[in-house]
Every structure is written in C-alpha cells, then in structure tokens.
Ligand SMILES: COc1cc(/C=C/C(=O)SCCNC(=O)CCNC(=O)[C@H](O)C(C)(C)COP(=O)(O)OP(=O)(O)OC[C@H]2O[C@@H](n3cnc4c(N)ncnc43)[C@H](O)[C@@H]2OP(=O)(O)O)ccc1O
C-alpha cells in the first residue's frame with residue numbers, strides 16, 4: 256500500500272471493507288480525498304487502454320438517428336443497419352421529454368447523495384428483496400481488479416412492489432422514465448422484429464423481447480488515477496435492448512466492429528443511447544450485434560448514467576427465432592433458459608464478449 260493512502264487506510268482489506276462491506280462505495284472513497292488509487296482497482300495493462308486504440312478525433316462514430324423523421328421506412332432501415340453494423344446508436348427526437356430525463360438524473364444524484372446508512376438499507380446483505388440492490392463494482396467477489404463504479408439496480412415487478420421496495424428518493428422519477436420510454440422501446444423492437452420476418456409484436460414476442468425490465472442507476476465518482484482503472488470493464492449487455500441515459504461528462508466507449516477501435520459515444524443533450532444485448536444477438540441468430548463497451552473513469556467530474564435493460568422474461572427459453580431459421584439458415588446458438596444465462600453473466604467478472612459462448616452450439 257502506498258504512503259498517501261496508508262495515512263487513511265492501513266491495509267488493502269481496510270479499503271475493501273470500507274468500500275464493499277460498509278457500503279461507502281467508491282463514492283465514499285473518492286470523498287475522503289484520496290490522491291492515489293488503491294491497489295485493488297489497478298486493472299491489468301491491457302484492460303486500461305486509456306490511449307490505446309482510442310481515437311477521439313476518429314471519423315468513426317456510432318449513428319445518430321432522428322426518430323421524428325416522418326419517413327418510417329428510412330428510420331426503420333437506419334435502426335436495423337445500426338443494429339447489424341454497430342450494435343449501438345443514439346436516438347434524438349425520441350418522444351421522451353427533456354423534463355423526464357432531467358428528473359431521472361436529479362433523482363440519481365439524490366439517491367447517491369443520501370447518507371451511507373440510508374443507501375446501505377439496499378445492500379445485498381440488508382435489502383428486503385433481491386430485486387433491489389445497492390452495490391459497487393460489478394461482482395466484487397469474482398473480480399481480480401475492482402471497477403470504479405457504484406450502482407443501484409432495480410428489477411421491475413410491479414408499481415405496487417416498487418412502492419414498497421424502491422428507495423423514496425428516486426422511485427417516482429425512475430418509474431416515470433421507465434414508463435415514458437416504453438413507446439420508444441416498442442417502436443425499436445417492432446422495427447428490429449419486422450426485419451427478421453417477425454410481423455407482429457404479439458404477446459409471445461413481447462414476452463421474449465421485453466418480458467422483464469431492470470434499471471440501474473450508475474455513479475462514477477472522481478478517480479485519482481483514471482488511467483490505471485475502469486469505470487466499467489469490457490462487456491456486452493445480456494439484455495434484448497438497452498436504453499441508456501448518460502449525463503454530459505462522457506466516458507462510454509464502444510468497440511467498432513469494422514476496425515476493432517474503441518470509439519467514444521459523445522453525450523448529446525436530450526439523446527438516448529441504444530444498444531443491442533446478447534439476448535437479441537442470440538434470437539436474431541447473430542444478425543444483430545451485442546457489442547463490447549466500457550466506461551473510462553475520470554479525474555475531474557462525477558458521472559452518472561441510467562441504463563434500462565429490456566430483457567426476455569427470466570423463465571423464457573431463448574434461441575434463434577423460428578422466423579429467422581425457417582428459411583434454412585443454420586442456427587449458431589442453442590436454446591437456453593434466460594435466467595440461467597443471466598446468472599452465468601453475474602457470477603463472473605466482466606470478460607468482454609465471452610458470456611455469449613454459454614449459448615454456442
Ligand atoms: C451491476 O453492474 C452491471 C450490470 C450490468 C447488467 C447488464 C444487463 O444486461 S442486466 C440484465 C439483467 N437481466 C435481468 O435482470 C433479467 C431477469 N432477471 C433474472 O433473471 C434474475 O433476477 C437474476 C438477475 C438472474 C437474479 O436471479 P436470482 O434468482 O435472484 O438469483 P441470484 O442467485 O440471487 O443471483 C444470481 C447471481 O447474480 C448476482 N446478481 C443478481 N442480480 C445482480 C445485480 N443486479 N447486480 C449484480 N449481481 C447480481 C447474484 O449476486 C448471484 O451471484 P452469486 O455470486 O451470489 O451466486 C452491466 C454492467 C454492469 O457493471
């Protein structure tokens with residue numbers, strides 16, 4: 256342990272205890288004013304990549320799609336092309352009001368600004384339900400190097416359950432954000448489905464594409480040595496589709512499928528970032544891509560983001576859709592129980608695109 260940190264925390268275990276077990280999170284650690292990153296946050300060289308293969312001034316960028324374009328066919332084509340070529344895009348004029356988005360960001364800051372004793376009520380150890388979880392990093396028990404991020408993860412069951420279990424400080428704003436994005440989610444899924452010969456988003460398809468929802472409130476505090484660590488390590492989401500609200504700080508990077516380079520996702524005021532998740536890659540038999548992404552830490556600003564993970568129902572069996580393989584296409588994934596897939600994801604550290612190997616034939 257280095258000299259500066261030793262003045263505040265004597266051992267590595269004391270840091271882990273303070274951050275993970277006492278529930279102070281990396282926000283608490285950052286607010287002690289530490290000047291040097293504790294050892295357990297130091298990522299292996301190849302995972303840091305701060306200047307390596309990152310081209311800020313690159314002519315490569317994820318598509319920005321204007322959802323208000325009256326030519327629905329061209330919007331649908333842009334969405335499906337982006338899902339195939341990038342797995343990521345931003346949408347503007349998407350129908351979710353600026354007020355709802357701003358309220359969500361304010362509520363996120365309000366939750367993380369609560370005293371530790373209040374946030375700890377939602378920790379894995381204390382939470383009244385596994386559907387509500389306040390934590391840090393991704394999977395601290397499984398990780399060799401921790402991530403510089405705290406989160407509140409909310410699995411939606413019903414408004415009644417949310418009113419019992421979700422924190423007062425952010426409940427109504429989160430529910431409103433979730434409800435207001437639903438028409439956008441349905442439209443995107445309709446476009447993606449039609450392109451796969453799924454003619455209607457009926458009850459069966461709704462349950463497969465959007466049968467469950469998880470919302471995470473992410474907090475990335477100021478980091479003393481961002482070049483040595485990550486906010487979130489390389490991963491792909493296990494969702495069907497993720498809708499992400501980010502603030503104006505930036506830091507999200509996406510791996511380009513054409514060049515392999517890391518491309519920054521620049522914050523655009525009022526926009527939402529959309530990405531394809533593993534479940535959709537599997538159901539489309541690999542046509543839509545669930546792409547690796549990661550978040551850099553930074554030394555100047557606290558950053559927040561709020562992803563809505565739109566998922567199959569946990570008890571759904573997912574595999575390449577009949578509509579996709581009935582024309583003779585060879586299935587490249589097997590059928591799996593979605594909840595088994597998600598458990599596999601949560602039980603290991605982030606490892607890029609490896610989760611989907613679980614579904615390989
Ligand atoms: C957190 O930082 C993240 C998160 C992400 C997430 C990206 C996504 O795409 S999330 C989409 C998730 N999908 C769903 O929520 C679908 C439906 N849900 C389920 O199938 C289940 O709720 C479940 C998530 C599988 C949990 O099932 P349960 O019966 O409660 O099983 P457990 O035994 O309690 O949990 C299994 C295993 O996972 C760990 N875990 C569960 N939930 C979370 C969570 N929200 N955050 C972290 N870890 C979680 C749990 O601890 C268990 O592990 P053990 O080691 O204890 O066995 C992307 C990037 C991020 O940085």
Ligand SMILES: O=C(O)CCC(=O)C(=O)O
Pocket residue numbers: 471473487492499501506507548549550559560562
């Ligand atoms: O914070 C971000 O911009 C992205 C977070 C993310 O990838 C996730 O929570 O799955």
Ligand SMILES: [Fe+2]
Pocket residue numbers: 490491492548
């Ligand atoms: Fe993600």
